[in-house]
Amino acid sequence: xxxxxxxxxxxxxxxxxxxxxxxxxxxxxxxxxxxxxxxxxxxxxxxxxxxxxxxxxxxxxxxxxxxxxxxxxxxxxxxxxxxxxxxxxxxxxxxxxxxxxxxxxxxxxxxxxxxxxxxxxxxxxxxxxxxxxxxxxxxxxxxxxxxxxxxxxxxxxxxxxxxxxxxxxxxxxxxxxxxxxxxxxxxxxxxxxxxxxxxxxxxxxxxxxxxxxxxxxxxxxxxxxxxxxxxxxxxxxxxxxxxxxxxxxxxxxxxxxxxxxxxxxxxxxxxxxxxxxxxxxxxxxxxxxxxxxxxxxxxxxxxxxxxx
Numbered sequence: 001x002x003x004x005x006x007x008x009x010x011x012x013x014x015x016x017x018x019x020x021x022x023x024x025x026x027x028x029x030x031x032x033x034x035x036x037x038x039x040x041x042x043x044x045x046x047x048x049x050x051x052x053x054x055x056x057x058x059x060x061x062x063x064x065x066x067x068x069x070x071x072x073x074x075x076x077x078x079x080x081x082x083x084x085x086x087x088x089x090x091x092x093x094x095x096x097x098x099x100x101x102x103x104x105x106x107x108x109x110x111x112x113x114x115x116x117x118x119x120x121x122x123x124x125x126x127x128x129x130x131x132x133x134x135x136x137x138x139x140x141x142x143x144x145x146x147x148x149x150x151x152x153x154x155x156x157x158x159x160x161x162x163x164x165x166x167x168x169x170x171x172x173x174x175x176x177x178x179x180x181x182x183x184x185x186x187x188x189x190x191x192x193x194x195x196x197x198x199x200x201x202x203x204x205x206x207x208x209x210x211x212x213x214x215x216x217x218x219x220x221x222x223x224x225x226x227x228x229x230x231x232x233x234x235x236x237x238x239x240x241x242x243x244x245x246x247x248x249x250x251x252x253x254x255x256x257x258x259x260x261x262x263x264x265x266x267x268x269x270x271x272x273x274x275x276x277x278x279x280x281x282x283x284x285x286x287x288x289x290x291x292x293x294x295x296x297x298x299x300x301x302x303x304x305x306x307x308x
Contacts (some may be wrong), residue, residue: 001221002133002179009137010185012263013051013089016127017094018187018215020151022116023083032083032113033057035256037274039124040109045260045270047106049090049099053261053270054139056085058149058252059299065148066251067230071243076250080210082116085149089127091264096121118192118206120215126188128168130176134183134219138259140269140277145182146226147219147252153248154213164188166245167214174238180229183219209234218251271297 023032037055043147050078060081066074090096110117147274154163172186192211205275220226229235260270271294280288 001225002131002182004132004133004135006135006137007129007132009263010052010089010127010129011247012134013127014124015090015093016122016187017086017088017090017096017099018122018127018189019086019088019117019119020082021084021114024111024113027113029083033256034275036084036113037269038275038276040106040113041258041260042270043109044086044103044106045266047099047102048053048217049095049097049102050088050261051091051095051189051264052087052089053259054087055258055260056096056149057089057257058082058084059255059256061250061252062229063256065253066249067235069239069242072241072246073248074250078268080250082252088261106206107199107202110202114202116203116206118204118211120187120192120212122136122187122190123190126164126174127186129183129185130172131181133184133187133221138262138267140256140259140281142256143219143254145219145221146223147183147217147257148251148253150216150218151212151250151252152214152216152246155243155245158245160213162244163213166242167216170240171238172216174234175229178229178232178234180220180225180232180234182225183217183222185217187215189213189215189257192277225243 021036023029034105036057041053041055060078060083061074061076064074068074088099090099119204134145152167165187166184172184175181176184189212192205192208220229258269258274259267261267268280268289271277272280272288279285
């Protein structure tokens with residue numbers, strides 16, 4: 001049951017770059033997870049312009065979770081099941097452009113991890129956290145709650161404006177009224193820019209019919225409250241006439257989440273890797289947080305000299 005709302009902490013992230021990521025063939029899921037969060041993540045965290053950077057490690061959509069609504073598909077073909085989402089937010093479109101210009105350094109590393117990376121942008125005001133009762137916004141590992149990243153395709157014959165209006169003013173607004181919903185965050189995507197070239201065997205585009213037009217993050221305190229929400233009047237109000245606006249809803253359960261940039265600053269995971277951050281936290285090594293060690297690990301020779 002949600003008792004607090006920390007949604008305001010996301011407000012400065014006005015625009016988002018939201019990337020669906022498919023694991024490279026030939027490596028295990030465990031190796032994918034470890035390399036992404038311990039090697040690739042800290043490199044990305046050092047690029048300029050970011051306000052928040054999360055890695056969202058997800059399981060495949062195997063069905064059996066989402067309530068069935070006539071006219072809406074909840075199935076995902078195996079080739080469309082991805083393994084992770086990189087969500088980066090920025091205070092402005094200019095900051096996002098700054099990051100894009102610096103992100104070329106990541107392209108060589110993509111080959112080590114991914115076979116496909118499909119990126120979506122949102123415009124100012126189209127990534128919205130309606131409610132968030134999760135105390136910490138900068139996780140470094142599994143949260144231990146039912147949490148889903150849900151991909152949405154617009155119904156044929158409905159305009160983008162109508163689709164967005166329904167998601168914002170009906171679905172998200174009505175669902176967020178329920179205290180059973182621990183977190184609800186909505187993204188309304190712009191059309192995918194297919195001009196970005198593929199890189200070293202990593203596909204950056206796919207057929208237009210495979211693209212999504214929105215996504216939302218939905219979390220609950222436990223499975224009982226999740227099922228109670230799906231049986232509630234708030235949910236019925238939220239999904240009223242949904243098939244008119246939506247043709248596909250694909251929920252991907254979150255396995256774990258990691259934060260590398262938060263409030264415009266690198267987290268400990270961003271500085272030192274997720275695993276090292278977990279070890280420092282677990283053993284309580286407060287000395288590892290001191291300015292001299294931080295400067296040493298980040299290569300700030302001038303600060304190290306001053307400390308010495």
